[in-house]
Structures are given as C-alpha cells and as structure tokens.
Amino acid sequence: MFNGILSGAAKALRSEFGDSYEVYQNDVRQGLQEPCFFLAVLKLERMPMLGNRYAWTVPLDVHFFPETPGKNDALLRAAERMTEALETVTLPDGGAVRGHSMRCETEDGVLHVFVEYRLFFLAKEEREPAMESLALKTLSPAPRGAEERKDR
Numbered sequence: 001m002f003n004g005i006l007s008g009a010a011k012a013l014r015s016e017f018g019d020s021y022e023v024y025q026n027d028v029r030q031g032l033q034e035p036c037f038f039l040a041v042l043k044l045e046r047m048p049m050l051g052n053r054y055a056w057t058v059p060l061d062v063h064f065f066p067e068t069p070g071k072n073d074a075l076l077r078a079a080e081r082m083t084e085a086l087e088t089v090t091l092p093d094g095g096a097v098r099g100h101s102m103r104c105e106t107e108d109g110v111l112h113v114f115v116e117y118r119l120f121f122l123a124k125e126e127r128e129p130a131m132e133s134l135a136l137k138t139l140s141p142a143p144r145g146a147e148e149r150k151d152r
Contacts, residue, residue: 005117006039006041006060008090016081016084017037020035021037024039025039032065036064037065038062040061040063042061042114043059044057044059052123053121054121055120059115060086060114060117062082062086063111063112064078064079064110065110086113087099097117100116100118101115
C-alpha cells in the first residue's frame, strides 16, 4: 500500500517532467545524475476512525536536484509543476489518492516538496460465533377473559 503511493508519485513526476529526469526511490550513495527527484517517506501515522476503520497518513518529501544549482526561477517553476503533478496520484490497482498539506522549501539548492496522502481502510475482523446454541422457553399468557368464564 505504501509502495503504491511511491510508485504513483514517481509515475506522476515522470509524466510531468519526462524520462530525462531520473526518479530515485532508494538511497543513492554515488552517481546521482541531475536533474532528478528523490522520494523519501517521512513519519507514517495510523489513526483509528469510527467503528473498525482506520486511516494511514503517508507523508512524502520529494527532493528536486536541479541541473544547475542556484537558479531560484528554475526551482520555482519546478515547484509549481511538481505540486500540480503530485496533487492526485494513481495507485497500481487503478485507484487514486489526493495529496494535501503541500508545502515547498529550498535548502542548499535543493527543492523539497512536502505532501501527505491519506488512505482509509477497514480493519480485518476475526469473526467469532456470538454463541454456540440458544435455548428459549416462553410461557404463553392466559387468554383474556379465561378467569371470568370459570366463575360463571
């Protein structure tokens, strides 16, 4: 489920920016080729909802490494395109999830776009039988007027 969000975000970025921009989903020790993106999953949160439902919040930090660092206008254009591309991502099963709480920051010449995706699920319940058997014995009330008839 979480990998689906990563692959959906990577696909959205490739669709917007083309194949000349590499999208990395794992740590790269050496050989990072700019311009490129790096997808980092931040702190995952599971929140209980009503009944047996729960929601997962999946926050991403999408790094953009420009070809030429130091050009703020290029970073701002990239931020605009990235937020549009990441607004709704398509999951591998064909479903879609909408991003929210988007914000952008620039640090050391790298653009960071932060976005959160929320997924809702039904908890799996193990059904145990409520009871094995039930015996019910009822007494029927005497019909009305039965006592009156005996007196006559």
